[in-house]
Amino acid sequence: MHSDEYLTFIHKNKVCTYIMPNPSILVNTKGDYIGTDTNVFYPIRTLIFPNVPYTDTKYKPAYLTWYESKKRSSPKLIVPITNVFEHLYQIPPLDGTELPLSEVSKKDSIWDAQRHRTEQVGDIYGYEPEFERYHERMTDCSTFLAYGFNDDGLKLKNANFCRVRHCPVCQWRRSLLWKSNMYVAYEEIKDKYPKGRWLFLTLTIKNPPIGDLRETLKHMNKAWDRLVKRKAFYSVVDGWIRTTEVTRPKQKKKKKSDPDVICPIFGNTHAHPHFHVMLFVKPSYFSTGYMSQQKWSELWCDVLRVDYQPIVDIRSIRAKKGETKEDAIKNAVMETLKYSVKPDDMVGDGSKKANEWFYELTRQTFKLRFVASGGVLKNALKRDDDITNDDLVNTGKDEEESETDDRRLVFTYAKIKHRYLYNPKYNQ
Numbered sequence: 021m022h023s024d025e026y027l028t029f030i031h032k033n034k035v036c037t038y039i040m041p042n043p044s045i046l047v048n049t050k051g052d053y054i055g056t057d058t059n060v061f062y063p064i065r066t067l068i069f070p071n072v073p074y075t076d077t078k079y080k081p082a083y084l085t086w087y088e089s090k091k092r093s094s095p096k097l098i099v100p101i102t103n104v105f106e107h108l109y110q111i112p113p114l115d116g117t118e119l120p121l122s123e124v125s126k127k128d129s130i131w132d133a134q135r136h137r138t139e140q141v142g143d144i145y146g147y148e149p150e151f152e153r154y155h156e157r158m159t160d161c162s163t164f165l166a167y168g169f170n171d172d173g174l175k176l177k178n179a180n181f182c183r184v185r186h187c188p189v190c191q192w193r194r195s196l197l198w199k200s201n202m203y204v205a206y207e208e209i210k211d212k213y214p215k216g217r218w219l220f221l222t223l224t225i226k227n228p229p230i231g232d233l234r235e236t237l238k239h240m241n242k243a244w245d246r247l248v249k250r251k252a253f254y255s256v257v258d259g260w261i262r263t264t265e266v267t268r269p270k271q272k273k274k275k276k277s278d279p280d281v282i283c284p285i286f287g288n289t290h291a292h293p294h295f296h297v298m299l300f301v302k303p304s305y306f307s308t309g310y311m312s313q314q315k316w317s318e319l320w321c322d323v324l325r326v327d328y329q330p331i332v333d334i335r336s337i338r339a340k341k342g343e344t345k346e347d348a349i350k351n352a353v354m355e356t357l358k359y360s361v362k363p364d365d366m367v368g369d370g371s372k373k374a375n376e377w378f379y380e381l382t383r384q385t386f387k388l389r390f391v392a393s394g395g396v397l398k399n400a401l402k403r404d405d406d407i408t409n410d411d412l413v414n415t416g417k418d419e420e421e422s423e424t425d426d427r428r429l430v431f432t433y434a435k436i437k438h439r440y441l442y443n444p445k446y447n448q
């Protein structure tokens with residue numbers, strides 16, 4: 021029975037009734053008050069602490085004081101469920117209740133935005149019959165998320181991924197996987213070559229028309245192959261990872277801090293392909309093998325076989341203020357492996373011309389590999405073709421740290437709301 025003031029439910033074969041003082045109160049997994057949300061109509065707190073009088077104490081877990089004081093006199097007292105996920109599993113909310121994933125797990129709130137991006141990009145594919153199939157696959161991408169749970173929170177255990185190359189969700193999951201691959205490689209290398217140093221290199225080429233992108237990328241790849249065979253390179257570089265990024269050409273900035281604005285002239289006609297490279301170099305790089313930015317630019321110009329000076333950026337990865345060396349390297353890894361095409365650039369200004377650019381980009385990059393590595397990092401990143409649905413679910417080592425049992429809480433994507441909602445009817 022459920023009314024405005026009373027909530028009655030069965031818990032461990034006992035009927036529990038609780039007066040609902042405030043139906044929109046939220047607690048964290050420890051039972052502490054964390055706030056109210058008018059969008060959440062599910063009285064988590066009242067459910068977790070059956071028969072516990074509500075107090076106004078904001079941060080004090082009222083149930084605990086109450087439970088401990090009563091336990092002595094009545095040893096058979098029901099143990100309150102103090103884990104919110106356990107609770108959601110055992111006592112699902114009433115029908116019609118909306119419980120967003122972002123409200124029960126902060127770390128998973130990123131899903132809403134990522135999935136919304138997939139929807140936007142999928143819709144663009146939907147306007148073009150040639151890409152109808154991508155549209156369908158993306159519509160069905162990551163529509164359900166099945167989580168295991170324990171005291172530490174939720175652990176993603178299953179989800180359905182479409183694996184369309186430019187799907188923002190799949191691209192994000194892939195980059196998480198590669199990041200974690202790279203952290204593992206970094207740990208190994210650090211022990212084997214404690215004196216090695218890291219550099220971050222960006223290589224560009226003159227922006228080609230979008231219709232020439234494929235040829236341009238092939239040309240850049242060949243140039244890279246020539247580069248790694250140069251003595252100046254291989255005599256100091258022990259390992260590297262390289263990613264290809266393609267962006268829409270941006271307007272020239274007046275100040276460095278100005279926001280990125282897509283170029284109104286070339287934004288829909290040209291592409292800006294470039295390489296991001298992390299180089300693992302011998303300590304001798306900084307003495308005998310050192311190359312200035314100018315030298316790198318000349319070398320890249322030479323292997324690229326062009327008659328202009330391409331823009332090149334080289335910097336050593338070092339910790340900024342308040343950062344450890346490890347943080348700095350992890351940030352560089354993140355920067356390198358972030359995405360091959362920014363979701364913002366896929367969408368552009370939303371015009372028909374902007375969509376045409378994205379269709380052409382899709383054709384031009386079909387089956388091209390955007391990630392490569394060599395030297396001691398040769399096998400650091402899992403090959404794109406070998407990445408499975410499971411890899412996109414379990415993207416990191418830390419996910420495995422705390423085990424969960426076989427029970428699953430399921431959240432499904434509500435397209436109209438642009439968010440994931442708890443959907444206990446699919447629980448396992």
Ligand SMILES: [Zn+2]
Pocket residue numbers: 138158161162181182183184187188189190
């Ligand atoms: Zn996808």
